[in-house]
Amino acid sequence: MDGPFKAAILIVSTTAARDPSADASATVLREVLTQDGGGRWDVVDERIVSDSVLDIQRSIMPWTDGPDAVHLVVTTGGTGFSVADVTPEAVAPMIHKTAPGLVHAMLSASLAITPFAMMSRPTAGVRNRTVIVTLPGSPKGAKENLQAIIKTLPHACLQAAGSNSRALHAGGVKKLEADAGIDRSSSQASAQTPASAPAHHHHHGHSHGHSHGPGQGHGHASLQRFTTPSSTSTAHLSNDISLGPTRRYRESPYPMISVDDALALIAEHTPGPQAETVKVDENIVGLVLAEDVQAKENVPAFRASIVDGYAVVVPKDGKVKGVFPVAGVSHAAPGELPPLKEGEVARITTGAPLPPGATAVIMVEDTTLKTMTDDGKEEKEVEIQADGVTDGANVREVGSDIAQGAVILKQGEQISGVGGEIGLLAAVGAAEARAYRRPVVGILSTGDEIVNHDRPGGLKLGEVRDTNRVTLMAAAREWGFPVVDLGIASDRPGTLEETLRAGLRDADVLVTTGGVSMGELDLLKPTIERALGGTIHFGRVAMKPGKPTTFATVPVKDNAGRRLNKVVFSLPGNPASALVTFHLFVLPSLHKQSGVAPVGLPRVPVTLAHDFGLDPRPEFHRVVVSIGQDGLLTASSTGGQRSSKVGSLRSANALLCLPGGSGKLEKGLRVEALLMSSIRSG
Numbered sequence: 155m156d157g158p159f160k161a162a163i164l165i166v167s168t169t170a171a172r173d174p175s176a177d178a179s180a181t182v183l184r185e186v187l188t189q190d191g192g193g194r195w196d197v198v199d200e201r202i203v204s205d206s207v208l209d210i211q212r213s214i215m216p217w218t219d220g221p222d223a224v225h226l227v228v229t230t231g232g233t234g235f236s237v238a239d240v241t242p243e244a245v246a247p248m249i250h251k252t253a254p255g256l257v258h259a260m261l262s263a264s265l266a267i268t269p270f271a272m273m274s275r276p277t278a279g280v281r282n283r284t285v286i287v288t289l290p291g292s293p294k295g296a297k298e299n300l301q302a303i304i305k306t307l308p309h310a311c312l313q314a315a316g317s318n319s320r321a322l323h324a325g326g327v328k329k330l331e332a333d334a335g336i337d338r339s340s341s342q343a344s345a346q347t348p349a350s351a352p353a354h355h356h357h358h359g360h361s362h363g364h365s366h367g368p369g370q371g372h373g374h375a376s377l378q379r380f381t382t383p384s385s386t387s388t389a390h391l392s393n394d395i396s397l398g399p400t401r402r403y404r405e406s407p408y409p410m411i412s413v414d415d416a417l418a419l420i421a422e423h424t425p426g427p428q429a430e431t432v433k434v435d436e437n438i439v440g441l442v443l444a445e446d447v448q449a450k451e452n453v454p455a456f457r458a459s460i461v462d463g464y465a466v467v468v469p470k471d472g473k474v475k476g477v478f479p480v481a482g483v484s485h486a487a488p489g490e491l492p493p494l495k496e497g498e499v500a501r502i503t504t505g506a507p508l509p510p511g512a513t514a515v516i517m518v519e520d521t522t523l524k525t526m527t528d529d530g531k532e533e534k535e536v537e538i539q540a541d542g543v544t545d546g547a548n549v550r551e552v553g554s555d556i557a558q559g560a561v562i563l564k565q566g567e568q569i570s571g572v573g574g575e576i577g578l579l580a581a582v583g584a585a586e587a588r589a590y591r592r593p594v595v596g597i598l599s600t601g602d603e604i605v606n607h608d609r610p611g612g613l614k615l616g617e618v619r620d621t622n623r624v625t626l627m628a629a630a631r632e633w634g635f636p637v638v639d640l641g642i643a644s645d646r647p648g649t650l651e652e653t654l655r656a657g658l659r660d661a662d663v664l665v666t667t668g669g670v671s672m673g674e675l676d677l678l679k680p681t682i683e684r685a686l687g688g689t690i691h692f693g694r695v696a697m698k699p700g701k702p703t704t705f706a707t708v709p710v711k712d713n714a715g716r717r718l719n720k721v722v723f724s725l726p727g728n729p730a731s732a733l734v735t736f737h738l739f740v741l742p743s744l745h746k747q748s749g750v751a752p753v754g755l756p757r758v759p760v761t762l763a764h765d766f767g768l769d770p771r772p773e774f775h776r777v778v779v780s781i782g783q784d785g786l787l788t789a790s791s792t793g794g795q796r797s798s799k800v801g802s803l804r805s806a807n808a809l810l811c812l813p814g815g816s817g818k819l820e821k822g823l824r825v826e827a828l829l830m831s832s833i834r835s836g
Contacts (some may be wrong), residue, residue, distance in 0.1 A: 158196040159311055160224040161187055162217045166231035166241050167291060168204040176717045177202065178709045179230040182293040182689060186300045192335055194308055198224060205232050210244035218248075218284040225311040227284055228300065231291035233275045241288050242277040249279030249286060253310070256287060256303050263302035264295060267684070271295075280314045293709055294687035305336050408693030408704075413738070413772060416705065417754075419691045420743050423707050424721055427590035427749035434579045434587055439571040440634040441589040442749035447563040449582035452553035456507040459484075461548045464499040464521060464536060465512035468547075474516060474540040477524050480533045484509055501533060508549060515548035516540055556582055568750060590749035595630045595740075596661030598640035598653060599623045600669040600678065601727065606642070622667040622725075622732045629736055630665075632831075635744055645669070650677050651685045658686075658710050658720055662747065665740055668727030678724045682706045688722065696814070698773040699731035699795070703739060730795070734774050734809060737830055755828035760789040760810070762823050768815040776806035779827055780834040789827055807831040 163180055170177035180200055187195040199217065203209040210229070217224045232241030256278035264271030276299065278287045285307065289296040309330060411419075429444035459465065465484065466474055481498040484491055484506040491509040494500050499516075500509050508515070516538055524535040556562060562578055569575045569589070579587065599620045607619045620642060627637045638661045643653040650669075657664045669678040682688040688708035695703050704724035711717055723740045725732045737755055745753035760779055777789040792806045808827040812819065819825065 158194050159226060159308060160198045161195050161226040161228065162199040162224045163197060163201075164210070164213055164227065164229040165200070165202040166205060166210060166229055167202065168238065170202050170231075171204040173716070174202055178293045178717055178719065179289075179291060179296045182297045183228060183230060183289070183300060185689070186297055186304060190301055190304045191307075192305075195226075205238040205240055207240050207244040210241060211248060214245070214248060214281075214286065218281045218286070223282060223284050225284060225315060226307060227286045228289060229287070230289045230296045233277075233288050233290050235273055235275075239275075242275045245277045245279075245286060245288055248281050249277070250282065251280040253278040253280065253285070253287075256306075256310070259302050259306075260287075260289075260299040264290075264298055267298065283315045285310050285314050292687065293689070294683075297689075309333075406694055408690065410694045410696050410701075411692050413695060413697050416692050416695045416703070416739065417742060420705055420721075420739060421746065421753075423691055423705075423719070424743040424746045425719060427747055429588050430591045431586050432589050434576065434584055436571075436576075438569050438576065438579075438587065438589065440569065441592070442568045443563055443565050444588040444590050444749065445565050446561045447579065447582075447584055447587055449556045449558055449560050449562050449584075451583050452558045453556040453581050454550055454552060454554070457552060458550045459502045459504060459506055459508060459515045459548060460550050461515060461517045462504050463502060463515050463517040463519075463548065464538070465494060465502045465508050465515050466499050466538070466543070467494055467496040467511055468513045468543050468545055469496060472541065472543045474538050474543050477535050477537045479535055482509060499536060499538070513545040513549075514543055516543070517548065566749065566751065590747075592635050593662035593744055593747040594636045594638055594660070595744065596638040596640045596657040596664045597623050597627050597630065598657060598664065598666045599642045600645065600650065600666055601642070602645045604642050604668070621729050622727065625729065625733055626665060626667070626725075626736055629733065630744075633741060633744070635748075640664075645677060650681050654681060654686060654722075658708060662720060663740070663744060664720070664722040665736065666722070666724045667732045669724070679704060679706075682708065682722060682724070696771050697738075698769050698771045699728065700726055700735040700738070700774075701771070702726050703731075703735045705739065730776065734776070737809065737828070738774060755809070755830060757811075757826050757828055758787060758808075759824050760787045760808070760827045762819060762821050762825060763788045763790040764821050766791065766810070766812060766819045766825075768812060768817055768819065770814050770816070772814045773810075773812040774828070775810040775812055777808050777810045777827065778805050778834065779808040779829065787827075787833065789825070807834065 163183055165177050165180050167177060184197055187197060201213050203213050210232075214227055214229075217227050229241055229245065232239045232244075257276050260276050260278075261271060261274065264274065274290050274295070276288050276290075278285070280286070287300075287303070287307075289299045427442070427444070432438055432441065464478075464480075466478075468474065478497065478499040480501055481494060482492055482500040484500055484502040491500075491507065494509040494511040500512065502508070502515060520538065520540055522537040523533060524537050526532065527534050562582060563575060567575070599622055601618075603616050603618050604620045605613070605617050607621060607624055609619075613619070623639070623642070627639060630637050638657070640653060640657045640661075643650045654664065654666075666678055679690060679693060682704075683690055683706075686708045688706045690704060690706045693704045694701055697703075703726060704722075706722045706724070707719040708722055709717060710720055721743055723735075723743070725735045725740075741755065742753040745751070758779070760777075766775065773795070775795055776792045778792060779787055779789050781787055789808065789810050791810075792804060808829050811826045811828065
């Protein structure tokens with residue numbers, strides 16, 4: 155057929171029907187159709203209905219009946235044993251041809267993960283020319299079920315739509331499997347495994363990747379790979395940690411993506427900022443305004459003098475000449491002032507209010523003292539010789555600085571501690587403002603070999619001091635974000651899961667280090683996906699350092715019972731990798747959740763102070779950027795760049811963006827750098 159297959163998604167949930175934000179399954183299903191479906195699916199419609207047989211049937215029939223019928227309808231929710239679960243009862247009567255094979259495939263895949271899958275009641279079949287499949291309501295279960303059948307669904311839809319079966323099956327089963335992207339050898343291997351083992355057969359490789367300190371787990375020789383990585387993988391989930399080391403993957407199931415694609419996924423899946431009312435005090439520094447701020451009052455609130463001199467009542471001819479008695483004094487202090495008459499003057503100081511009746515101010519430089527009071531302490535008379543004086547001369551009018559109701563700061567502006575924004579808010583009487591809250595960052599280190607950096611005494615064989623946690627906590631605080639110290643989690647599934655769940659309760663963003671490579675004790679990805687029901691959006695990035703960097707979202711419920719996603723960044727354990735990937739990937743997510751724009755590190759052009767060798771992968775080289783006497787910014791390497799070398803972090807204030815390739819970039823070339831802190835003078 156020409157063009158993609160058309161699919162429709164039906165969310166069956168009374169809760170989601172009341173509050174669409176409570177649903178998390180639809181997004182997961184769209185991702186499976188897009189990412190696992192080989193670009194062959196187009197989701198043309200999506201609806202949410204309550205747990206009602208009639209509502210379900212009324213929603214499906216327009217998709218399946220008529221000339222514009224879709225090829226596939228997937229429902230999620232209502233397939234369990236609950237009294238309200240009626241999706242199979244609604245769908246079964248609508249089906250013209252049942253599809254028990256699809257049901258068996260989904261149940262087999264789920265039973266390989268948990269025996270509780272037997273509590274699901276999936277239904278599948280064909281109505282007219284549309285394939286209908288019912289999936290569980292949990293995002294994790296829905297994802298696993300759809301992934302189990304996604305590669306065979308195009309063939310099913312072609313048959314249901316009336317394609318010629320003889321032509322479809324020409325070439326035999328092997329050709330069908332190849333066209334569907336099914337790895338026959340992987341399927342056979344799965345079929346030969348013990349009955350207790352899951353049918354998923356992924357591939358992994360590499361070694362356990364904590365390495366929180368110098369020299370942990372690696373020498374400083376180049377890593378060597380003696381075989382060519384496979385170009386394809388049928389895997390979709392991380393290691394199944396229940397199978398033991400002999401069944402772990404030998405190649406990563408996660409495609410290697412570019413840094414730009416990784417940043418795009420972070421931007422797409424990071425939640426938007428949340429507004430709150432905050433006091434206008436020193437704690438507002440760094441926050442971004444969530445709405446415009448209007449002046450509640452005029453500034454100044456009264457007519458004030460802009461000079462030291464004498465307040466006068468200007469005659470019609472504008473001539474203020476002669477000797478005038480000093481009728482009073484107006485200082486820049488609150489108090490009642492007597493009215494001023496024509497022919498009188500009142501001494502006035504800068505910023506002081508004009509006496510009632512005064513229309514202008516004559517500068518003290520334009521006057522002469524004529525007489526004093528008897529005690530010699532006050533002025534009694536002054537002489538003024540001024541022509542052409544107009545009303546309002548040397549007077550700051552009410553609201554001339556800021557008019558009541560004027561917008562003084564706009565939504566999206568960030569409050570600094572040096573730019574005067576707090577003073578501006580204070581000037582107009584703004585005691586509170588609406589601003590985006592800073593996300594709380596939870597920092598966790600993982601690994602049985604990791605010990606606190608300040609533990610007294612020497613290290614035992616294999617122990618490594620935790621440099622990452624304290625470093626990342628300091629970096630997050632330096633950028634203005636509150637931090638929760640989640641400590642160190644051991645390499646045991648239950649302990650790690652418990653720590654992650656606690657972190658998701660206390661923090662908005664989780665940042666972990668270690669446990670993201672290919673070893674049998676690298677448990678973060680399996681725990682996120684299999685235990686927490688999270689979605690890993692990427693698990694490998696084509697960059698140096700930081701290739702195994704992982705970004706995921708995990709569905710949680712807030713205190714109000716609303717479903718939302720929190721982001722998890724699992725960074726490599728090597729110190730340099732952790733700090734580089736924090737600034738490159740975590741910081742943009744924190745900025746988005748804070749309303750800061752543009753997100754991430756500022757980018758500046760720099761001149762290379764010496765030659766820089768290139769790596770096949772794009773590299774973010776730790777450098778010191780300084781400004782020379784010629785005013786140009788220059789970049790100098792901090793030294794050896796192996797990701798486990800703590801010394802390469804010393805004094806680095808920028809990341810030099812080097813392209814992947816061979817050879818070198820020569821001294822004097824212009825390259826972009828990402829600034830992590832202030833520029834040094836040369």
